[in-house]
Structure formats: C-alpha cells, structure tokens
Amino acid sequence: MNQKNIAKPTPISFNDLPDKELIKKILKMVNPLMRAAILFMTSSGCAKRETLNLTIQGFIDSTHEYHNSNDIYEVLHLLNGRDDVIPSWKLKRQKTNKYYTTFSSPESTTEIINYLLSEERDFKPEDPLFKITATHFNNTFTKINNTLNLGKAGTYNRFRSHMLRKFHASQLYNDGLSMDEVDELQGRGKDQTRTSYFLEDPLRLREKYIEHLNAVTINLDVNNLDLKSPEFVQMETELESKSREVEDLKVLVEKTNNELINRLNRLERETKSKYGYSIDDFELID
Template identity: 30%
Template sequence: MIENDRLIQRIIIRKNLSKHRVKSYKTIIKEIHEITNKTITKLINEAKEEQKPKIENTQIVIRDINDRQITQIYYKYYKYLKSKNKPSSIDQKLKTFRSFFNEYDVELPKNIRINIPQKLIRNGDIPDIEDIKKAVIHSKLRNKSILMLMATSGMRSGDIRNLKVVDFINATIKYHEYKDINEAIKVLSKIKEVIPCWEFIPQKTRKQGNICITFNTPETTKSILDYLKERKHLKNEDYLFTSTKTKNKEKKIRNTTLSAIFRDLNNNYFSGKSTESKSFFHAHALRKFFSTTFRTHCHDTIHQKIVMGHSLESKILESYQMINKEDLLKDYKKIILYLTINENLNNDKNFISIEQENILLKMKLESTHKQLNNLIREVKMLKSLIWVE
C-alpha cells in the first residue's frame, strides 16, 4: 500500500504536506508503479546504487547520468504523461516527481521544459459588475452576502468558508468597542458606511507565511449584518456563513454547497457565457474580478499583493508589521465605486463626478506635500552650504 510506504510517510512528516499535496504524490507514485512495476522504495534504492562510484580495472568509475535507469524512467514517465495530460498538468507532475526523488538525494537528469500556453484574459472572459449584480439580485440573503464578499474583497472561497463571527467582530472593531456580536450588530447597524478590515492567513498559502489584509464595501457589510440578524442564538464562535439545514445549523457552509450555488446561477442566468468544459460564473472568477479592478485603479504592486494574500518578494518588506493599513484603506476606497453593486449608486452621475474629483484632489494634495518636502530639503542644503562658506 502506498500509504504505508516508509519513504512516503517520512516526506509527509518532514514537509508537513497538505492533504492535497499528499494526494499529488500518491497519484504520481501510482503512475510510476504502473509503468515500471516497481515500488518507489525499490526505485530509489536502485537509483542510489547506480550513482555510487565503482571500481573497474583499478579505476574509479561513475556512471554517466544519461546512462542510468532513473533517466530512462524520467523520460518514460514524460511520454506516459504526454498521452494523458495537458501541458500544465505534465509540468506539475514532473516537478513533483523531481521533488520526491530529490528528497532522498537521487541525482536526476536535466529538466524537461514544458511550453505552457498563457491564456489572455479578454473582456467578457470574467464576470463584470453587471453579471455580479444579476447573480446577487437572484440570490437569497446568505448567498448574496457570500457573493458580494467574494467580489469586493478578493477572498478565496475556502477562506470565506472558514470565517467565524468573531472574525467579523475583529474586522469591524474600530467602529465599536464590543466583543459580543449581538452588541456589535446594534452599533454597526446605525453606522451608514462600515468598511471592515480583514486580516488573516490564507488557507491555500499558509505554509508560505503569507498574510492577507483586505476590505469589503459598505453595502457588503450591510448585507452581512442583515444575514446575521436573521440567525437565532448567534455566538462569537459560530461560523460566519452556515448551512441552512437544521441539523447542520452551526456547521460552516460546505464546498459542495458553494459549488451548487454557482452551478444553479450558471444554469439559470449565464448558460450563454459558459461552455461544456468551463463555467463562466464561479468563485475564482469573482476573485479575478476584484484583482483586475484593484490593479486597474491602484498601481502600488505591494498593495496589490497584500490584498490578494500573495507573497511579498521584496526583502525590504520581510515583516508585515511595516504595512500601513490606512494606506491600504486609501487605495481600497479608490475602487469602492467600481465594486458597488447597488444600481442607484452606480448610475448616480453626481456621485461619480464627486468621487472622481475627490480622488484627483487627494492626488494633487499628495503631490503638493512631496514638492513642499523637496523644497524644505533644498533650503536646508543651501543653509548648510552658506554656513560652510
């Protein structure tokens, strides 16, 4: 059994592999067994034996990597994958193959380069604000709140499913002083615009140590509040979004339930935009909508990565403590207009012109401050030169 193989058990423990990653390793090991009829342990032992120096005619001889069995298996596995997988899957499986054998110090041949065609995102490929509005209008309150949170925060569906009521309290804490959700709801319901600040470790990239700091629009907050008011005996430790079934009242919403929500929306309202192989309206498409909107109107690449929960490559920002949440919020406020689903607000020309005017004024003010600071520095330099003379 693959699960009982000691080498697999070791790599699972040492790398603290996720269930998804363990599944990937098992799939590859099963496929390699299919083409070699050998266990992974036997293949590793044979490969390590082959790479040992041998003495032939009093000379130390090391077998060339191209003549070793592991190279033949590597290329054989590549041919096997080509007949069954698309380029991106081949690339991923070969990387996992190498990762496993590298773990046990097996020397491998050079990488096989896989050309993965890059798909361009064109207008109409992902939902726009009108598509999201259509989905929201035809959804019940819980589902509406989830869709709006996805579209206006960029959160992954897995992270939204894991949110608890206490996370909502913490995200809105600057608007109230309560630790109890029922008291917090009373205060928040009286405030016209509440923009929560969500700070969490994304489930998908937990091992990379990424942190996500993002926000959602005031109308999304209102929808969440309306949904929470409907629920009885609400407690801080409850999941923010729960199953509607009575017996699962306090359980978080399942991934299959989310899939069913999107499937129904696609079948009923987006059938013309979906294909047999791909649905048009899905959770990741809403994340792309948010990402595209933020990137279009906010050009700070570091801020883009933070709100999406991506890795910060810059060594200057190794610590997330250096992140200024107020600066992030300023950038987020620039795009609220483009994330707002309410028809009246979106079509209000006066509101749009005022918002755009405010943004321009802020930009001019920031530019003036920079110029003033530069002038102050120049004056100080001139004074120091005069003093020296």
Template identity: 25%
Template sequence: MDITSDPKAKLWLDGFGKKRNTKLSYTLAMKQYTEFTGKTPTQLIEEGKEDIKAGKLMDERRIFIEFNEFHNNLITTDKAPKTIYTTLAGIRSFFNKYYIEVPKVKYDSEAKSLPENEEIPEKEDLREALKVCTPMQAAIMLTGISGGLSAEDITNLKLKTYLDGLDKETGICTLVQRRMKTDTRYITFLSPECTQAINKYLEIRDRKIKAKDSRRERQLAKQRASPDSYLFISERIKDEYLQTGDEEIRKLTVGAITKIFRDISDKAQQNTPGGQWNTIRSHNMRKVFDSALLNAGADSFFVEFIIGHKIDKTRAAYFRAQPEKLKEIYAGYIDALTIEEKLDPTEHPSYTLMKQRNEELETQNEIMTRERQAERETLKTVLDEIEKLKQATTEREKLQAEFSPIMEENEEQIKAVEDITGVDFVTAVENYDVGRIIPPDSEAMKEHNRRLKADPEYKAKWRKITSYKEHKKLENQKHETFNTLLDKL
C-alpha cells in the first residue's frame, strides 16, 4: 500500500518539511500499521472520528484493539526495543495530527538498540574496510569518521563549503554546518587523512581523457565540479543534468550512502548475521568519531558541540565565536581520528602548529616581558589543574570498579520493582510495600550492608562514589579546567 498518495498521510508527512529521515522512518511505520489493519490512513482517521462522535470510551474504540494488537505483534516478532519505540512514535504522530487519542501501551520510552547492534568497528576493521573502498567510498567513510557527520549532513555538504574551509597548510577543513535533524548550527572539522581522500576523489571527478570518445566525455562532463556542486554526487547521473545544470539531479541520497556502506561491508567481508546491523554502516562512523574523541580525553561539551548535538545556548555561542581555538583543540586529537597507521609527520596538523609555535617562542624569548612570564605561570597553573583532574578522575574510576557489582545489583532491584509496579521507584516506595517486592540481597550485598555499618572508611568511599554532590564537583572541575584552557590557548 502506497500511503504517500493518501491525502491524510500526505498532509501529515508534509508537516515534517526537510526532515527526510523522520519522514522515511514514520512512513515505514505507518505502512506497517495500514498493512496490519488492512485500512488506508484516511479510513483510520474517519473511523477514529466516528468512535469519538459516538461517545465511545477508549477501550470501546476500534483504535484500542488495533493499536494494542499491533503492539503485541511487534513484540512477538522479536523487534528490537528501539525499533518498537520508533514505530509506535510514528503511528502516534499520525493520529495526533488529527487530534485522535491513541491508547497507552507499556513500552520503554528510553529504548536502546539490541546490544549486538551497539557494537562499533575497531580501527583495524576500518583499515580493512578502507582497503576495498573506491576513492569516493573512502572519502565518504572518512568524512563520517573524522567529522562525525551523519549521512544526511554528508549529502547536503557543498563543494564550496569544503573548499572555503580547507586549510592547505595543516590539511584540516573547518565546516560551519547546520544539522538537518535538529536544526542546530555547529562547527566541525575534517582531518588531513580525510581531506587527502576527498581531494583524490575530486581529482578523479575532474579528470580528462586524451582520446576522443564522445560517450565517455559526456559521462565525465556529468560529474565535473561546478560552483554550486555538492561535495559528493551520485555515481549514475541522468543526461538531463547536462541540459539543466540542476545540482539536485545528481545529488547523493541517504539511501545511496546506506547502499555504499553495505557495499563496503560486503567487499570487506564484515557483514553480520541476519537480523543484525552491519558494524560498517554510516551511523557507526559517527559513533567512531564520538568514541575516539572521548576515549582520547576530549571534553564532553566540546565533543557534543562539534558532533552537532544541542547544548546550552551560552556554551554553544562561546564555541561558535572561537572556531580557530576549536580547530587547535581538534588538531590535538588527529592521532585518535586517523585510521591508517602511516601518516607523514610533516603533513600532520599538530606538527605544523607546533613548528609555528616554536618559531614564535624563539622570537618572543628575545623580547621576553613580564606579561609573557605571567602567561607562562598561568599555563603552568592550568597544567597543574589538569593533573589534579586526572588524579581525581582516576580515583573515581577505581571506586566505580570496586563498587560496580553492588551498584549493578541496586539497579537490578530498582528495575525489578518498577517492572512489577509499572511506576518509577520513588512512587513505588510511596504506594507499595517495596520490601515484599524487591528481590533478596545477594551475599555480596549483605556483606556490603554489614561493612557500611561497621567500617567508617568503607562507608566514606561508598558515599563518595554515590554522592551526586561529588559527581557534580568533578564535572564542574572538568568544565572549569577546560574553559581556562580555552582562554589561554
């Protein structure tokens, strides 16, 4: 059933504007629902309104039976929790458009993907994948890894944006972007490894042939760069483009990028069993970017901003006003984002920046002033603060490791109470005899409770790892150190 031609569905989908991924996801959800019920979107709305006008209670309406049966069908067919949540959200959105109430069903509003779908590829996996890539595939893959761009944002990236942001000296490209999904303006960067791959791809696009071959020349003409060209274009372009010059004709689609990553995964022989997502896929490149930066010690606010997530307006404005400082911070993590093992040190942006700074220092040493000396002392203070922060973080990690089994058991007990009562734990404590519901303590938990009463030192450590005040204190220490470092760069 093609629901996009249905007037009720069309009006609903038009309301999402340029959010193509949301449209696609919700269209698929609604298609499943209409096939399950055997009714068109218009019929569903008409029936819903008829039942409301007839004064029927929710459990007497047709939507009550159909929606619950559909929900049960999703569960019995072993759909992932996140898939169920997204599917139901799409159907709710459709009915809400026409002010028709949808029955409540129990599902996880913070559903996650299945554990096997959360895996991200290691660097060695990515190296093997890059070996089988075409120049275009390698450029797209590295754009996701080094800049954290989503498939949709990659398709919207313009050639001019890339060329304007490319620093030929360092090889880093600065991209001032607006993320389509969240309508958030942000700044991100592409690594030298990535820009080398993109430049190679662009050279191939603009290549010329020596022998006269009109058919081949026409093919090359369709892919050559133009002032308004997208950075990445479709591999198959209609002849219509040569007559109109309309860049939308050769624009790459999100579906095409999905197919590109499927092809890479096939060639690299890294496909996963049926029913699971391949680790070599577009969204995972974004996860690799996020994970690599955080594991290398990057500040979480910095990572959130350059990946295009929404952060508080004050901090976002602060970041947007300092692209060069952000670029210097990014340059410090190039090693973490570089996939190939061999990279010429003289081409590394960190090398270029260090060389530039050393030359500046040599000049400044001859005319050293008290002000400069004060700056050095301030920098030393910042480094001392960073060292203290590292020690505090290490201490907290050790405590987390020590108390991890106890904290996990606590979480399991809380979840068990919430699953049985259907309400959050605090509400359950207020309204139920939780002591009769909560699972019995393990031997480890009993020993933990005994030590809390008998061992003051043990009790102090437990309070330190579970105290929100201590957690907040460490987070504030991180942010203050990061802000001081930004100011002194």
C-alpha cells in the first residue's frame, strides 16, 4: 500500500488546547464528580484509564502524610476545609506498564472531598474513587463539547479527556519544567537503559511540581496557599499527636487528684463519725 495514500491524523496546535478560562466555564456546568475528575486530570496529567482505576484506598494512601489514618471517614473529616493538601499518587501506567509518582493540586483535593461527602454510599477501600463508567465519562465530555460548540481539534473533539493530559504537559513545560520531568510526572516510558539507570527522586519531583503548581491550578491563587513539605507536615502531625497526649495526661492527673481528695474527705468524715474527732482536731507539735 502506498504510504502517501494513508490518511494521517490532522495535527493539533497549542491553541487547540483548552485554556484555563474554558476549563473554569466547564467546571460551572458539571456535577461534583466531573468537577473533581476534571481538576484531578488537569493537575495530575493522569490518563482516563488511570483516573477511572483510582480507588478509595488510593486516595487514602496518596494523602497519608496529612492524616496517618486508614479510615476514609476519618480522612474526610481531617482533610475537609484544608487548602494545602497535595496528594502523592503512586500509579502504574497501563499503556507502558511503568510505575510512576505524580501529584495533584489542592483545589482538586478539595473537590474530591466535596464530591465524596455528597455521595450517599458506604465506602469500601476497593471502591472506585470516581464512580462512573468509561462510557458515561466519554459521553459527558462529548456533551460538554457539543453544548459549547467547541468543534474538532484535528480528528477528535476539542474537549475530551486526553486534552486535559495534553494541557497538563504543555502548561508545565511552558512554565519551565523540563520535558523529562513532565514525562516522569505523566508516567511516559523511557528506553530500557534509561529506565534501569536513571531513577527520579519523588521528593525532588514533588518540590519541582509545587514550584510550578500555578501552571496547572485553575481557580485558586497558589501564592496565597501555605504549602508545606511532607517532612514538615509529618512533624506537625507528630507535634499535634504529642500535644493531645499531654492534654490527655493533664486530664488523667486532674481526675486522679480529685479522686484522692474525695477519698481523703470521705475517710475524714468516717473517722469523725466513728471516733468523734478528725485529723484537723490535732495540732502539729514540734
């Protein structure tokens, strides 16, 4: 077959990508589940398959440094209202079988929590984080694209889930991350030699991600967020735990003192009733 006669997909340009204003507009149109999923994908760069494969346990694990709990209801209680939570997701890219670590924005964490709190279901660790089928997910993107008359970008709809992955990559790259760093965040495969010898440090990658977080944040002002390192969060958590232990000890000491005082008072009353005098009736003699 003549290669010249094979139809090639029309390439897309940077201007075909959804921008922040369009994404903001779309976020106002959709339900809590889709709002959480869209913000997660734009800030993590995860593909549709990895996004829909996430579980409740995965969310617990990714945010563990902020709560040290394994109970989803306690996790939601502890994280609700915070604006500084940057989950660390340890994932496997289905397309390349590559294990990788990526991160998502505080605003996406907030929307995930809001979505889960709005759900009327009992959560099990193995339950999907985003309870939606791939077909329904695709159809929702198509409906949004058609409602806003966004048309095509190349061969496909301009607004589809894969464009959020492209948005993530382009935003971070144009904001100063290297192509290798973007590839690492998206779980894109390297050749076998590079995979074997060059391993990315997740903590360093997290610091770089936070440095460029504004590029993939849609609604929040990142400059006003109090973003903390995992080590600092762990130290804060340990300090809070120690403070609670000290408070519990104070309560126990006070309770014990009160019990002793009550016991002494009772003993004094019994002594006076039985013998006609109490300890206070005696004077100390030098």
